[in-house]
Amino acid sequence: MLVSAKEMLDKAREGKYAVGQFNINNLEWTKAILLTAEELKSPVILGVSEGAGKYMTGYKTVVGMVNGMLEELKITVPVALHLDHGSYDGCMKCIEAGFSSVMFDGSHYPIAENIEKTTELVKICRDKGLSIEAEVGSIGGEEDGVVGMGECADPNECKAIADLGIDFLAAGIGNIHGKYPANWPGLSFETLEAVKEKVGDMPLVLHGGTGIPADMIKKAISLGVAKINVNTECQLSFAAATREYIEAGKDQQGKGYDPRKLLAPGTEAIKATVKEKMELFGSVGKA
Ligand code: 13P
Numbered sequence: 001m002l003v004s005a006k007e008m009l010d011k012a013r014e015g016k017y018a019v020g021q022f023n024i025n026n027l028e029w030t031k032a033i034l035l036t037a038e039e040l041k042s043p044v045i046l047g048v049s050e051g052a053g054k055y056m057t058g059y060k061t062v063v064g065m066v067n068g069m070l071e072e073l074k075i076t077v078p079v080a081l082h083l084d085h086g087s088y089d090g091c092m093k094c095i096e097a098g099f100s101s102v103m104f105d106g107s108h109y110p111i112a113e114n115i116e117k118t119t120e121l122v123k124i125c126r127d128k129g130l131s132i133e134a135e136v137g138s139i140g141g142e143e144d145g146v147v148g149m150g151e152c153a154d155p156n157e158c159k160a161i162a163d164l165g166i167d168f169l170a171a172g173i174g175n176i177h178g179k180y181p182a183n184w185p186g187l188s189f190e191t192l193e194a195v196k197e198k199v200g201d202m203p204l205v206l207h208g209g210t211g212i213p214a215d216m217i218k219k220a221i222s223l224g225v226a227k228i229n230v231n232t233e234c235q236l237s238f239a240a241a242t243r244e245y246i247e248a249g250k251d252q253q254g255k256g257y258d259p260r261k262l263l264a265p266g267t268e269a270i271k272a273t274v275k276e277k278m279e280l281f282g283s284v285g286k287a
Helices: 005-017 025-039 050-055 059-072 089-097 111-128 157-161 189-199 216-224 231-249 262-280
Strands: 019-023 044-049 079-086 101-104 131-136 140-141 147-148 168-173 204-206 225-230
Touching: 005 019, 005 225, 019 079, 019 262, 025 044, 025 231, 025 262, 044 050, 044 189, 050 079, 050 089, 050 140, 059 079, 059 089, 059 111, 079 089, 079 131, 089 101, 089 111, 089 231, 101 111, 101 140, 111 131, 111 157, 131 157, 131 225, 157 168, 168 189, 189 204, 189 216, 216 225, 225 231, 225 262
Parallel strands: 019 044, 019 225, 044 079, 079 101, 101 131, 131 168, 168 204, 204 225
Antiparallel strands: 140 147
16 A cells, blocks of 8 residues: 655654655556565655656556555555656646655745645645655756756745645755766755754755765765655666667567567666665665
């Protein structure tokens, strides 16, 4: 059964580790992530962007697939199904479809509007038992065609949003979605410390987990980050393994064109990436 992400993230913050949110795109992604979490006895959050939800034909399909897998694969670790960077309407649709957690990304609105919309969604999520993440200071890079510049959040705005009753907060600290450019100055720990000081025990979320050096990840966790989002890195691993298979001509040998064979190396590569991240984040054995 899907669970809200609140309890697993409160525990992570207390225990000074982070739970990974891994974004899903299809059956192979979902299966790879769930099997790895179960094998490593780690809690896990499955992230679904609005674009990925559309790709999978809609949120109801996603809920059906994930619930089916939890049962068929006999998954016992805590799993949350979470809308990533949701609009107000997207959140409403996911709440109705059976997600257990949503992120409302109002970071592109003026703060008063972000507060107003977040307040409404907090109430609905509370009533239905879902967890809710909000964002202050837009995360840089490109995601589903939305380009942000990697802002550093205003700690006072973070406090204003945290006080609305959300369960965890994404604050921009110079992080970017996708690959980091060579001249990226790194995470702003000064901002992270200032945010932490204002919001106290609220678990913090680090987006753009792909390519952040291990020492920065560890430091971020020590300063209150309890959820780390990873998407691009699984895509890169999947693509590299699939390329290798095709370039070696394996799709032309025997029944190598069978999608169950063709997609297997990519699926294994996602598992390896998820395992590496769970080990780095410290969530192994915490289920
Ligand atoms: P990356 O694609 O950079 O790993 O970021 C994922 C993310 O933050 C999803 O919200």
